[in-house]
Amino acid sequence: MERICLDCGAKLLGRSDKKFCSDQCRNNYNNRLNRDQNNYVRNVHAQLRRNRKILSDLLEDGYEHIHRDALIAQGYSFTFFTHLVETMEGLRWSFCFEYGFRETGKGYLYLCRSSSYMDVEAGEES
Helix, strand or coil: CCCECCCCCCECCCCCCCCCCCHHHHHHHHHHHHHHHHHHHHHHHHHHHHHHHHHHHHHHCCCCEEEHHHHHHCCCCCCCCCEEEECCCCCEEEEECCEEEEEEECCEEEEEECCCHHHHHHCCCC
């Protein structure tokens, strides 16, 4: 019984359980199988990086209060965030890595940078 490489179709020699003729064919085959998953993760990670950069740039420019439409106009997606924190006072913060925000009413957001959510709980309220 002739065995062939699952990627390129070349004749296989050697071990009876061999599936690929080379490491390159093995990598090609597995990359093709995982392409959809890898693309999804890459796209989510790109949006998270974009969200983080938007929040970072706004805070660096001195903004602490901003309307949510201003974030959307810059390409921020409220669907993607890394974690949510609810403080003991009942305030709900959405974070994208170390940058976060909470709604303050009428579409406005309060922005902050925090190394941990504990800083937010003890933190700077206006």
